[in-house]
Amino acid sequence: MLVKRSVISGLGRLTSHSPSSSSSVLRRQQFLVRTLCGSQIHRPTLIRAMNSTSEADAESVLRTVTPSLDPKRHKGQAGKIAVIGGCREYTGAPYFAAISALKIGADLSHVFCTKDAAPVIKSYSPELIVHPVLEESYSISQLSEEDQRKVQDKVLGEVDKWMERFDCLVIGPGLGRDPFLLECVSKIMLLAKKFNVPFVVDGDGLFLVTNSIDLVHRYPLAVLTPNVNEYKRLVQKVLNCEVDEENAEDQLRSLAKQIGGVTILRKGKSDLISNGETVKSVSIYGSPRRCGGQGDILSGGVAVFLSWARQLKSDPESPSENPAILGCIAASGLLRKAASLAFTKHKRSTLTSDIIECLGESLEDICPAS
Ligand SMILES: NC(=O)C1=CN([C@@H]2O[C@H](COP(=O)(O)OP(=O)(O)OC[C@H]3O[C@@H](n4cnc5c(N)ncnc54)[C@H](OP(=O)(O)O)[C@@H]3O)[C@@H](O)[C@H]2O)[C@@H](O)CC1
Numbered sequence: 629m630l631v632k633r634s635v636i637s638g639l640g641r642l643t644s645h646s647p648s649s650s651s652s653v654l655r656r657q658q659f660l661v662r663t664l665c666g667s668q669i670h671r672p673t674l675i676r677a678m679n680s681t682s683e684a685d686a687e688s689v690l691r692t693v694t695p696s697l698d699p700k701r702h703k704g705q706a707g708k709i710a711v712i713g714g715c716r717e718y719t720g721a722p723y724f725a726a727i728s729a730l731k732i733g734a735d736l737s738h739v740f741c742t743k744d745a746a747p748v749i750k751s752y753s754p755e756l757i758v759h760p761v762l763e764e765s766y767s768i769s770q771l772s773e774e775d776q777r778k779v780q781d782k783v784l785g786e787v788d789k790w791m792e793r794f795d796c797l798v799i800g801p802g803l804g805r806d807p808f809l810l811e812c813v814s815k816i817m818l819l820a821k822k823f824n825v826p827f828v829v830d831g832d833g834l835f836l837v838t839n840s841i842d843l844v845h846r847y848p849l850a851v852l853t854p855n856v857n858e859y860k861r862l863v864q865k866v867l868n869c870e871v872d873e874e875n876a877e878d879q880l881r882s883l884a885k886q887i888g889g890v891t892i893l894r895k896g897k898s899d900l901i902s903n904g905e906t907v908k909s910v911s912i913y914g915s916p917r918r919c920g921g922q923g924d925i926l927s928g929g930v931a932v933f934l935s936w937a938r939q940l941k942s943d944p945e946s947p948s949e950n951p952a953i954l955g956c957i958a959a960s961g962l963l964r965k966a967a968s969l970a971f972t973k974h975k976r977s978t979l980t981s982d983i984i985e986c987l988g989e990s991l992e993d994i995c996p997a998s
């Protein structure tokens with residue numbers, strides 16, 4: 629059994645680690661041992677339990693996937709994230725996703741956006757690396773078809789030279805729905821798949837994917853994070869029916885299965901997560917404020933935690949260790965904790981930026997830096 633083997637071989641490695649990395653290895657081992665043995669569950673029973681919906685222990689998952697701050701690590705090893713989004717209308721959403729990734733602990737956060745959006749996003753924060761490369765129809769409509777294709781190739785070239793370096797992309801926050809731009813983004817998704825780079829699809833990225841399911845079908849490194857509207861459109865398109873609240877878990881499982889085992893995080897009062905096999909929920913108390921932008925924090929968070937979970941030496945086939953599922957559980961748990969903390973401070977005036985300010989304190993409470 630791969631999990632047990634990784635626990636055992638991990639024990640052997642313990643002596644050669646620094647104190648900080650030893651404690652992180654130990655934390656992961658304790659998590660795996662608890663999962664497998666702590667509750668005296670036999671493996672078949674565990675698998676059955678994984679097949680039914682259960683509330684995830686988000687704090688345990690956060691402790692497991694968050695790496696220790698090891699002085700031997702260099703810049704980039706804690707994660708390089710890129711957000712593909714940001715257009716004339718929306719500059720907040722890509723900023724929220726990208727800055728949340730940094731605040732949670734990623735080392736580098738890039739944004740690939742349109743030329744109009746770039747100076748605005750740069751002005752929000754000097755921490756972000758902003759690439760003004762995407763084009764919308766209005767800026768190319770005068771060009772011949774051939775020149776339009778050249779523009780598209782140039783956009784792809786700009787993204788291509790960075791792609792291999794990214795640990796995860798977030799595709800869609802504030803992207804807009806311009807047809808030329810969305811065509812370029814569909815090619816960016818193909819590029820990510822070619823390099824096996826995971827991606828989180830959110831916002832207008834979901835509008836694109838819902839209309840072209842093949843873009844994500846059978847790509848196990850794709851995570852979709854639909855809100856109520858986005859989920860409804862996905863269900864209608866893929867399952868050809870309406871959302872069934874009575875059988876929410878089964879419907880989510882069918883949807884993820886039908887899209888070839890992608891991971892879906894359905895946002896709502898409880899966040900529901902499935903990859904077509906298991907269904908997990910995260911329902912810990914968050915905040916009653918529903919201000920825009922909270923989903924963007926979540927998408928940036930999923931990207932970071934998924935990247936970290938992929939660094940764990942474990943069995944990706946096991947539902948309890950699947951990096952996409954662990955990433956979703958961790959991000960949902962942390963966002964809810966930060967939202968709750970921000971609400972105690974700001975009450976009705978709580979905004980997305982207040983929640984972002986609480987990410988660090990909330991994670992520190994669960995995984996102290998030292
Ligand atoms: N501060 C910011 O910058 C923030 C920016 N944000 C960004 O906003 C974008 C949309 O995300 P959202 O969450 O408003 O989408 P959602 O709930 O499906 O739609 C609600 C209703 O609006 C409509 N509709 C939407 N877009 C449309 C379009 N382009 N053109 C026409 N109709 C459109 C939609 O209609 P429908 O598609 O159902 O016909 C539905 O009725 C996305 O990029 C997100 O990241 C948010 O993250 C918040 C913070």
Ligand SMILES: Nc1ncnc2c1ncn2[C@@H]1O[C@H](COP(=O)(O)OP(=O)(O)OP(=O)(O)O)[C@@H](O)[C@H]1O
Pocket residue numbers: 831854855856895896897898899914915918919920921922923924925926960963964
């Ligand atoms: N009714 C609710 N009760 C508690 N928490 C909720 C509720 N609805 C959503 N959330 C939380 O807010 C987070 C964002 O979900 P939401 O549905 O607002 O996304 P969104 O519409 O995509 O946001 P954005 O405005 O960023 O696009 C989810 O992770 C979820 O934890």
Ligand SMILES: [Mg+2]
Pocket residue numbers: 830831855923924
């Ligand atoms: Mg959204």
